[in-house]
Amino acid sequence: MVLVAEYTGPQGGVWRLLCCPNVPLPKGMSRLEIRRELTDPTAPSSFRSQQLRARDMLRGDLEAEELEQYVEESVLFTTLEKAANWARSNSLFPLTFGLACCGIEFMHTIASRVDIARFGYEAARASPRQADLIILSGRVSIKMAPVVRRLYDQMLEPKWAISMGACCSSQGVFNNYAIVPADKFMPVDVHVPGCPPRPEALVHGILKLRKMIQADPDAGWRTRYDAHGTEEILEDALATTPAAVNIFGPDDTGGA
């Protein structure tokens, strides 16, 4: 149990948000508990007792002085990050995007039986600028590939991509001139096999992605592809007009 935030309530008195991250549950899921508690600000012992409890949780990794120091310095910071990741991984906004047959199974995943709202992913967004997960549900043709890439580029970071179905993972049953696997033109985090994958399989893929985000959010595609510093921003344009971050010129449609 560690302190996340401290604030003064409307009726006076100091409230504390305490959270206990990663309480292990069966089936490898984890739960984060946030508790609100009224404390007496004049008693310094309450914060101290939180720190002691946090220290108990860390015992074994560090010893004595070092442990004390570590608890004082960094527990607050790392748990905040964990809390953020937990929240982030449980409310991905997928892009409303159906390409072909797999798109129908994607719709089934949102619909009543599988009901992806249970995991918090039901808020599908029609605009890539509001979405942080793109599910490539179906076959990507050569004509469509620049459009998909553009949609992906328009999404704000952090962003994730799932390639659903055999077609956009490996061309599937059509090993021919018209289809491009998604890995050829954009980074993909999770591949879901199947033609089409069952809705349950897609849910499995999404939960895998959730685990990835929770375990190490920095291991996004930029880290895995060693692509830091490739953000598409024109530095000199940025220097003159901070709003001009669009890499395309005014008449360039980027192939779309």
Add this chain to the structure above:
Amino acid sequence: MSVTGSEVGLGPIEDQIARQRAPDAPAEELLTINMGPHHPATHGVLRLMVLLEGEVVRDLKPIIGYVHTGIEKTAEDKAYWKVIPVVERMDYLAYYFNAMAYCGAVEGLLGLEIPKRAQYLRVIHLELNRLASHLVWLGTSCLDLGAISMFWYGFREREQILDLFEMSSGARMHTRYIQVGGVMEDIPRGFEAKVRGFLKDMHERLEQYEALLDQNEIVLKRLRHVGIVDEPTLLALGVTGPLLRAAGNPWDLRKAHPYSSYDDFDFKIPVGTIGDNYDRYRVRMAEMHESIGIVEQALDGLPEGDHITPDRKISLPPRHELATSMEALIHHFKLVTEGFRVPPGEYYYPIESPRGELACFVRSDGSAKPARVHMRDPSFVNLQAFREMARDSYIADFIATLAMLDPVLGGIDR
């Protein structure tokens, strides 16, 4: 056919058009906007260039090819029976129909007699597939009209149909159930009871949908007298299926040119009156009732017999024969390595898919691979009529019209 504003009570738009058409009207700027290929209301990856005058659509042009998969070309490189999985993936809401059209054409070239039981089993699955396809249409169209609840309901029922498909063939979509010469497997035990249970549910649920939508103020306002195209124009454009029937022409290949024993069943062809969006909606809803009836009749009259042609040159021998019969082993080897050869010729086999006349043209050069496989996909042809339907309507109505057109881009681009 044009209806004046006063006739249908659509004052504002007709007035607006008249005002703009008047000789002394100030020239208003036309605006071209691009819609798609990624747009939630285009039901896939359709791209539309729309010419707007204010809020009124003056002209539009569909741009297709964003899911072009090269299926027809791929089919030329595969043995006849291995083509079935790829053609199934064309119109991905009507996979049984794609397989049926293709197998029908190949069977025509072979001059094959299909066992009666196989024909009935095909009908059962085709009609269940028609229900499933119309349910997606209903759910997504209502989503476009702003009613998300129909999406949940429609997909709830569709899940049940997919369960049935899974029971009979092992897969939810792209089942490869229909084979050249019959169907892959006989129905499993308990399938009939499950289908009957579903049909009973479905009948009730359809009535609930109708109670919810038919007299719904919003549905009426959005659909009635919108997107009217008369029958001669539709015929000139080659439109078939529910769109043509909504304009009053009872053209349905199940009646007009019966295939797969459709003449054994007693069913009606629902038609509309003026061909507006509401008629299109009603025709499809009524069709779903008829489909339920057809499946019931097919289950009642399901004859005993083979589920696939006993011709071992065409159909794979049953598994148990492989262990005991040398001949079966040879047939199996021949079929799996080379496939069967088809006498040279051409065949065009049309069937009635949920969207209209779906036909497969197969040309054979006598080898084990087709020389050409072409699909006449109804979505592709029907999309031509979209310009006529949506011209001079509000942009909001044009979305509803597109939903009622029910295009499937996989079928259009192939």
